[in-house]
Amino acid sequence: MMADRKGRFGQHGGQYIPETLMNAVLELEEAYEHYKNDPEFNRELDELLNSYGGRPSRLYYAQRMTEDLGGARIYLKREDLNHTGAHKINNVLGQALLAKKMGKTRLIAETGAGQHGVATATAAALMGMECVVFMGKEDTIRQALNVYRMKLLGATVIPVESGTATLKDACSAAFKEWTGRIEDTHYCLGSVMGPHPFPTIVRDFQAVISKEIKEQCLEAEGRLPDAVLACVGGGSNAIGSFYNFINDTDVRLIGCEAAGRGVNTAETAATIATGKLGIFHGMKSYFCQDEYGQIAPVYSISAGLDYPGIGPEHANLYDTGRAEYVPVTDEEAVQAFEYLARTEGIIPAIESAHAVAHAMKIVPQMDKDKIVVITISGRGDKDCAAIARYRGEQINE
Amino acid sequence: MAKNIRDAFSNGKAFIPFITAGDPTLEVTEELVLAMADAGASLIEIGIPFSDPTAEGPVIMAANERSLAQGTTTDKVFEMVANIRKHSDIPLVFMTYANVVYSYGSDRFATRAEELGVSGVILPDVPYEEREEFKEDLNAHNVALISMIAPTSDERIAMIAGEAEGFLYIVSSLGVTGTRDSITSDIASMVKRVREASDIPCAVGFGISSPEQAKAMADISDGAIVGSAIVRLCGQYGKDCVPYIKDFVKSFTDKLAE
Numbered sequence: 001m002m003a004d005r006k007g008r009f010g011q012h013g014g015q016y017i018p019e020t021l022m023n024a025v026l027e028l029e030e031a032y033e034h035y036k037n038d039p040e041f042n043r044e045l046d047e048l049l050n051s052y053g054g055r056p057s058r059l060y061y062a063q064r065m066t067e068d069l070g071g072a073r074i075y076l077k078r079e080d081l082n083h084t085g086a087h088k089i090n091n092v093l094g095q096a097l098l099a100k101k102m103g104k105t106r107l108i109a110e111t112g113a114g115q116h117g118v119a120t121a122t123a124a125a126l127m128g129m130e131c132v133v134f135m136g137k138e139d140t141i142r143q144a145l146n147v148y149r150m151k152l153l154g155a156t157v158i159p160v161e162s163g164t165a166t167l168k169d170a171c172s173a174a175f176k177e178w179t180g181r182i183e184d185t186h187y188c189l190g191s192v193m194g195p196h197p198f199p200t201i202v203r204d205f206q207a208v209i210s211k212e213i214k215e216q217c218l219e220a221e222g223r224l225p226d227a228v229l230a231c232v233g234g235g236s237n238a239i240g241s242f243y244n245f246i247n248d249t250d251v252r253l254i255g256c257e258a259a260g261r262g263v264n265t266a267e268t269a270a271t272i273a274t275g276k277l278g279i280f281h282g283m284k285s286y287f288c289q290d291e292y293g294q295i296a297p298v299y300s301i302s303a304g305l306d307y308p309g310i311g312p313e314h315a316n317l318y319d320t321g322r323a324e325y326v327p328v329t330d331e332e333a334v335q336a337f338e339y340l341a342r343t344e345g346i347i348p349a350i351e352s353a354h355a356v357a358h359a360m361k362i363v364p365q366m367d368k369d370k371i372v373v374i375t376i377s378g379r380g381d382k383d384c385a386a387i388a389r390y391r392g393e394q395i396n397e
Numbered sequence: 398m399a400k401n402i403r404d405a406f407s408n409g410k411a412f413i414p415f416i417t418a419g420d421p422t423l424e425v426t427e428e429l430v431l432a433m434a435d436a437g438a439s440l441i442e443i444g445i446p447f448s449d450p451t452a453e454g455p456v457i458m459a460a461n462e463r464s465l466a467q468g469t470t471t472d473k474v475f476e477m478v479a480n481i482r483k484h485s486d487i488p489l490v491f492m493t494y495a496n497v498v499y500s501y502g503s504d505r506f507a508t509r510a511e512e513l514g515v516s517g518v519i520l521p522d523v524p525y526e527e528r529e530e531f532k533e534d535l536n537a538h539n540v541a542l543i544s545m546i547a548p549t550s551d552e553r554i555a556m557i558a559g560e561a562e563g564f565l566y567i568v569s570s571l572g573v574t575g576t577r578d579s580i581t582s583d584i585a586s587m588v589k590r591v592r593e594a595s596d597i598p599c600a601v602g603f604g605i606s607s608p609e610q611a612k613a614m615a616d617i618s619d620g621a622i623v624g625s626a627i628v629r630l631c632g633q634y635g636k637d638c639v640p641y642i643k644d645f646v647k648s649f650t651d652k653l654a655e
Contacts, residue, residue: 006526014527014530015524015526015527016495016522016523016524016527017522017524018452018521018522018524018545018568019521019524019525019545019546019547019549019550019553019557019568020547020548020549020568020571021549022524022525022526022547022550022553023550023551023553024549162455162458163448163462168449169449172449172451175451176451176452176572176573179452179572179573180572180573181571181572182549182571276500278496278500279496279499279522279530280449281451282522287496289500292470292471292472293496293497293498293499293500293501294448294465294497295448295496
């Protein structure tokens, strides 16, 4: 029997962290429980999200894509239009405001593609806080432009060379940094992962995505969508897109994982497709790992989805069958990236292109009176150089 | 029958060295354990390597990477300990991460540990709140789940100490493992709070690199744990490290015996 089921999603979640950090997460939980119901905090956060972040984001009817695919009506939830170009700002503004209320003066963060790092650096600049971002060395090369953006915003970027030098290692480095400096520092975790209360806090701050989709879809179509698709690494834009539909069981929720070069190869990051139950980075969930529990070196063209685990709430949505998780390869994602650019004049982040790719597979099989929403979690400017290289074209950023 | 944790603390201050199994090779680890036992170690912590050791500083992290690159697995570590047990009854504990035990199966892991006379397991990513995940299976096989307290634990100390088993690992400093020039936490008052709740032996670790530091820590507790300073020698001398580490450990046990 478990003594304390706090922060659990079914069998997943928990607080598997060093004792040194326990009081820090307990303090964070207490502060969050207080401020989440505080009208003044929520007023300030709404003001920030709207006037600074650019919310609400548009729900755009993709007419040309709909006509071209010849099936369900496609709407794009345009998180790419947010300030800093991705959904990450929703969570960061919430956590930075919370950290400030807690008297913290310094934000640290991990980043993969750099979008969460840029968002954290942005919030720190706005609120006059110090900011340190940990980023895998490999990713600082893949996403050099975002490294410069973070520095421009006044943040210190620390390249992490250990392990696979990607998101997982950046996350470990950020946890270690927090273990060494807690008093003035808030760890602004970027996804719905890590120890409780992070998966809940990040989900709540991202749930604005599905709240708006619901309102906007009712406004445009007079009913709820039939399916909502989003890409999943740790899973923050996906849980944000799903959350307010969880009880609407007629709405299919589809998370699109990064299959890299394919789920039958070692070069994949599709956790649900290839992982098994484990305990890592503070949580029990599914992880890509070997038979002895060693975390697998995962791969995806997308630095933001290149993570060997998945958030505990997603793991539970998978267990209960409420959400589906499907793998999408690099090649499929790149084709979708190019397709959306040509068809709608929208260049999605390569992460989001994974969701677009799966929509391209299922939409033609759906009736024309069906409605599909794809969350475009971020904009793709940051990916253009890497996609050009993937296509064998050398360009200078 | 192998000696246990109680025996380790029954003969003056305990000196507890840590090494990562399989660094540089499992054969050398076996020799190292016997050499450190010879040099007077009271109890030895054997690290089972993990790909992402989130409580470790750069020295032990590098040792984990070297060991895994050699092909070390949990089963191979068990085989190595079986060889040690042909020659030594020194108290042993495993130090590893939750996922290593979880993926092996905690009951299966505990069964092997008991067979090998390993009397405890330290899992730095399993705090008090999550101990039930492993405790029942380990205890069923007479293996203690060793608890840790940290400089940030404050009012949690009594709660943790009250249910602690084997010995209590006092983390001397914030941050990850690794040597430090000085330890600034008030260890004495942490020990005092433990004593108010329990009579469990307390050993201090994280950051201890010299016999003098170890002596100072052991004087205010029941023992000292040294990891990174030893593991650094494994990295520096590779397969030739055994005599260097034996001398190094001897310098600590001599100092603690003063």
